[in-house]
Amino acid sequence: MALSLFCLLLTLLFMQTMADTSCTDCFVQSRAAYYPNSEVNGTDVGACGFGSFGATINGGDVSAASDLYRDGVGCGACYQVRCTNFAYCSDNGVTVVITDQGSGDNTDFILSKRAFGGMAQTQDKATSLLALGVTDIEYRRVSCSYPNKNITVKIDESSSNPHFLAFVIWFQQGKRDITAVQLCETENFMCKLLDRSHGAVWTSTSPPNGPLSLRMLFSEEEGQETWIVPVNNIPQDWIAGQTYDSGVQVDN
Template sequence: MEQGRSAPIPFNILLAGKHLAFPKGMDILEDLLSSSFSSLNWMQMPMLSCSMPDSDCNFCGSQLLTWLDANFTVSKAVYYPNSDAKGTETGACEYGAFGATLNNGDVSASASLYRNGVGCGACYQVRCTNPYYCSPSGVTIVITDSGASDGTDFILSQHALAGMGQNKDAGATLLNLGYVGIEYRRVPCIYPGKNIIFKITESSHFPYYFEFEIWYQQGNQDIIAVQLCEIVNLTCQLLSRTHGAVWAAVSPPSGPLSIRMLFSSGAPHGGSQKWLVPTSIIPQNWTAGATYDSGVQVQLQ
């Protein structure tokens, strides 16, 4: 046995009154559990039915492996009132009507994941943990607002909360419960056929004040910095995030413009960073309220 490595976990163990069985051929579980068995929070493990014939088996090895490898965080969720088909148009990310219908209305507020606006547009897989009503996959939501309620990490749209159900009736039951146990993880946003879009806000005033949002950001990285460049003289200025998903420049450069975005993996140690440069420009005579296609998109790994 390697130094520092704990003893292998037996094929069958009795844990917290639950019989845990490992099917043959799942030797990977030995390595996975032997290194981290003592640190696992078994009380947070979802109740899963076992496909094995043993009626006492509450956890099946293959299901356990999925759970261990999923990197989910346990929390609670509630939902917005009056949000059957969409989210709020007044979210802190300032997406407006776009944010209400983004991702088919599967959106959410979150105080902990809002991160002073850095979290705007991030996607999360959220699934409830009641085995009688909840589907294994749950829903993918987009953060469009900041908010918390009674210790929750998510205030989902009504459409998103019901979408976690196994079927329509189960979704209705979840809505009746109103407050449900969940687990969640960050996942890549996917917008097939769409490039990143720059939305010039109505608060902009040509040529003195240039304010915009970034729409349809794919992947699971954060935009941590933005440069506004005048492409004729190649002069750039670093912009400030004013609030939510909104970036702004006072006295912006004149001439055709390029908005360059710095993406970060967000890893605390050695996280990668990369600038993304649009292939399309914003015209010199830009207008408030207009949208401009960047011509580029984050490539999914």
């Protein structure tokens, strides 16, 4: 009887250990600071290459990340971040989008001033929290949500049709990563694997001719991968600076 009870306890302990090590929704302890400037929103020159979109997406609740930047793969990922100073901080914290790379004073996040203050219980306590400059936090990855938005392709201003194409992908919902992108000719379905030049910027020298279709590889933390093909094509006469609606969205 005692041996059976002992074995049961060992089994439960093993199961708990496995759950702890594989938990994708658990909070991770860390620290956060905020951009040391007067802007309430994020920066429009972030390392992800989002431009002005990176300063205002998600209402300006954005952040730079250190290890979570992951050489640009982490660009566009969403995290729930809440500070742990109970005198100032709310239970829910704030949801931020990664738009930049950066760290300081052993932090995982450098939040916009808006997002940093958004972790507080009240506006008065937000002022006190901002005065700290750096605070202990806990965070976890969560799904991004962009109601009534499809995944959108923004052609970078550095592009020159038909010699060079660079673009970023906006409004990706869920919490999967885009780890590869192919650019395909719609007439003969010949595809070309693109390079990630930096951040979330995908590039192609001598891009295929004609209307172009994208194939995006979505990867999950568990290792599962899925190719997704937009409904709408990038037109043959694409223009630098323009945005093109893909016609598709993902939910997780």
